[in-house]
Amino acid sequence: MGVRKAKAAETRAALKEAARRRFAEHGYLNTKITDITAAAGRATGSFYDHFSSKEDLLRALLADWHEQAHGELSGEDDNPPHDLTDRDQLRAHLAVPWRMMRADPAVMVALFESQAAAGPTTGEAWRRLTGDTRVLRDHLDHLRERGHRLPGDPELVAAAIGGLLSMLAYALMSGAEETGRSDDEVVDTLTDLLLHGLAGPRTGASGAGS
Amino acid sequence: MGVRKAKAAETRAALKEAARRRFAEHGYLNTKITDITAAAGRATGSFYDHFSSKEDLLRALLADWHEQAHGELSGEDDNPPHDLTDRDQLRAHLAVPWRMMRADPAVMVALFESQAAAGPTTGEAWRRLTGDTRVLRDHLDHLRERGHRLPGDPELVAAAIGGLLSMLAYALMSGAEETGRSDDEVVDTLTDLLLHGLAGPRTGASGAGS
DNA sequence: GTCTATATCGCGATAGAC
DNA sequence: GTCTATCGCGATATAGAC
Numbered sequence: 001m002g003v004r005k006a007k008a009a010e011t012r013a014a015l016k017e018a019a020r021r022r023f024a025e026h027g028y029l030n031t032k033i034t035d036i037t038a039a040a041g042r043a044t045g046s047f048y049d050h051f052s053s054k055e056d057l058l059r060a061l062l063a064d065w066h067e068q069a070h071g072e073l074s075g076e077d078d079n080p081p082h083d084l085t086d087r088d089q090l091r092a093h094l095a096v097p098w099r100m101m102r103a104d105p106a107v108m109v110a111l112f113e114s115q116a117a118a119g120p121t122t123g124e125a126w127r128r129l130t131g132d133t134r135v136l137r138d139h140l141d142h143l144r145e146r147g148h149r150l151p152g153d154p155e156l157v158a159a160a161i162g163g164l165l166s167m168l169a170y171a172l173m174s175g176a177e178e179t180g181r182s183d184d185e186v187v188d189t190l191t192d193l194l195l196h197g198l199a200g201p202r203t204g205a206s207g208a209g210s
Numbered sequence: 211m212g213v214r215k216a217k218a219a220e221t222r223a224a225l226k227e228a229a230r231r232r233f234a235e236h237g238y239l240n241t242k243i244t245d246i247t248a249a250a251g252r253a254t255g256s257f258y259d260h261f262s263s264k265e266d267l268l269r270a271l272l273a274d275w276h277e278q279a280h281g282e283l284s285g286e287d288d289n290p291p292h293d294l295t296d297r298d299q300l301r302a303h304l305a306v307p308w309r310m311m312r313a314d315p316a317v318m319v320a321l322f323e324s325q326a327a328a329g330p331t332t333g334e335a336w337r338r339l340t341g342d343t344r345v346l347r348d349h350l351d352h353l354r355e356r357g358h359r360l361p362g363d364p365e366l367v368a369a370a371i372g373g374l375l376s377m378l379a380y381a382l383m384s385g386a387e388e389t390g391r392s393d394d395e396v397v398d399t400l401t402d403l404l405l406h407g408l409a410g411p412r413t414g415a416s417g418a419g420s
Numbered sequence: 421g422t423c424t425a426t427a428t429c430g431c432g433a434t435a436g437a438c
Numbered sequence: 439g440t441c442t443a444t445c446g447c448g449a450t451a452t453a454g455a456c
Contacts, residue, residue, distance in 0.1 A: 008421060027329025029239075031298065043423050048451065051421095109330050116326035116380075118235025120319050123384030129377075130419045140408075149410050152399025157408075159372055160400060163381060167339075167373030170326075174333030181366065189362025190370060193454060197407040198350075198367075199295045200359050218439060242431065253441050258433070260439095 006080075012050045014040040016064070019057055019104040027057070028110035029117055057109050065107045069100060081142040091134060091191040094165065098187055101169045112170050130155060133162035161194060222260045224250040228417050229267055234383075236261035237413075238268070238320035239327055242329060258354040275317045279310060291352040301401040304375070310395055311379045322380050340365060371404060 018040035022166075033054060050055050051057040070151070073096075084088045094103040101108040118124045130137070140154035151157055173179065196202070228250035232241040243264060248256050261267040283306075283339055292299045311318040321338070328334045340347070350364035378400075382391065406412070 005421095008417050011421075027327070027331070027447090029327045034449070035450090045424075045452080046422055053450090090408065105330070113326045113329075114324045117237070117239045119323075119384035120315070120380060121235060121237070121242050123388070125377075125381035125391065126384045129381045143408075147239045150408065151402030151406075151410075152395065153391075154323040156396065156399050157403060159381065160403060163377030164370055164374040167335075168370055168383055169341045170330060171335035171369065171373060173330035178333070179336065181363075185362065186366065189327060189366050192361035193367060193370060193404070193407065195409050196361070197403065197405045197406045198300065198353075198360065199405050200361075202412045215439095222439075243433090254432090255434080255442075256440055263432085345438070 008050075011040075011046060014058065015043065015047060015050060016061060019061065020104075023106040023110045028054075028113040038063060058107075058114065060210075061107050061110065065104055081139045084139050084143060085148065085195070087191065087195055090195055091187065094161075094190050094194070095187045097132075097165055098169065098183065102183060103164070105173060107156070108166070108169060109173065112166060126159070127167075129159045129162050132166075135156035136161060141175070164190070218260075221250075221252060221256060224252065225257065225260060226267065226271060229271065230314075233316040233320045238264075245328060265324070269316075269326065271320065275314055283399070284386040291349045292355060294346075295358065295405070297401065297405055300405055301397065304371075304400050304404070305397045307342075307375055308379065308393065311376070312393060316374070318379060319369050319383065322376060336369070339369045339372050340377075342376075346371060374400070374408050409412035 015036060019031070021040055022035055022147070030055075032046050034056075035101065036057075037047050040069055042189075065101050081092065084090045084093065096127050104121045115128055128150070137158035140150060140157055144154060146148050168186070226263050229241070229246045232245055232249055236245075241264075243257050246256050246264075246267075261270065292303065294300045294303065325335050325338055331398060347364050347368035350360060350367055354360050354364060378396070382389070382396070
């Protein structure tokens with residue numbers, strides 16, 4: 001490949017990196033195209049030589065994200081299905097998406113705000129929620145087939161968990177430091193909440209009796 | 211009061227009602243001020259005789275909402291605190307906010323999209339989440355004081371539940387009909403999920419063993 | 421491919437007649 | 439208080455030189 005192509009790729013990468021920073025810091029909707037080019041040290045017009053719109057750029061970021069996710073998760077053994085009533089396995093299924101969202105706040109924030117801006121009637125929110133929790137849903141399906149009684153329809157339960165994760169991740173972006181909550185605390189709490197609920201493990205040692 | 215004032219109030223009400231319809235159908239962010247005035251059958255300029263901005267109108271809608279909520283909940287006895295490990299009481303604490311969100315989709319949608327547009331670093335999302343779940347948090351605090359072991363810090367657990375509710379409500383707005391899910395199914399599912407988790411009530415009759 | 425300069429436009433907001 | 443008409447701004451997108 002020639003030098004020209006290499007420089008072009010460099011600019012493209014600079015724009016994506018600048019967008020990442022702006023999205024994470026100021027949000028996706030608040031970020032204007034001129035903000036991105038300015039942060040990347042390029043001219044406004046150059047943006048359109050690489051992306052047709054802000055949504056197009058987001059799609060590119062999402063593609064990178066998927067690629068990386070595939071690389072990291074390629075070692076995962078997903079057959080046979082995991083048992084989500086096992087604490088360690090459930091925790092892993094919460095910790096992985098949580099870590100990915102925290103590792104790439106820009107994409108997470110952009111997707112969240114983008115779906116919100118799309119409006120409620122488009123169905124995009126529900127589509128994304130069910131799509132992103134497909135793995136969870138499959139495991140729940142398997143549990144049910146084995147005779148385990150679930151709180152409700154697997155797709156709905158999975159969507160609920162996914163919604164919980166994304167909403168909480170977005171909300172905690174403000175100041176996870178300020179509120180003084182570590183990732184471990186959050187994941188542990190959610191694990192216990194989703195495993196045994198508010199009632200707890202029912203060990204018989206609960207002091208809730210009055 | 212004079213006729214002029216009455217007509218003014220009528221226009222104000224018409225604008226609010228039109229905004230409600232637009233917000234619920236097309237979303238808050240997608241709705242322009244001219245959309246609202248057009249839907250209300252008024253001129254663009256009239257808007258500013260009643261509200262200074264779209265956010266101002268949202269505040270007015272929110273005030274109405276709070277007023278109505280107070281009216282409906284005035285009969286509630288919140289002292290002494292409820293026991294959220296009791297299925298009926300937990301269900302009620304999920305069903306009430308769920309019903310309110312479903313009864314007034316416009317306000318719910320507007321608040322959701324508004325907080326998303328504010329960006330992640332403002333902290334508004336976390337502030338709203340903790341604020342809206344204050345009651346829940348208080349009940350959880352009380353449970354803990356009685357010696358009950360919770361999944362984690364009451365504020366965090368309450369926020370998680372609140373996030374779950376709002377995200378799911380927004381996502382299901384698209385087509386609760388299309389997906390064929392009734393309010394009862396959702397509330398029942400969430401109640402069971404949050405009461406005993408994925409593991410279930412531990413009656414000993416679980417067939418999850420292989 | 422990247423730049424500067426500018427066209428274009430939607431939309432918020434205001435002015436002034438009625 | 440409500441209308442019509444319009445201004446002004448911010449942001450997208452394009453044109454054309456280098």
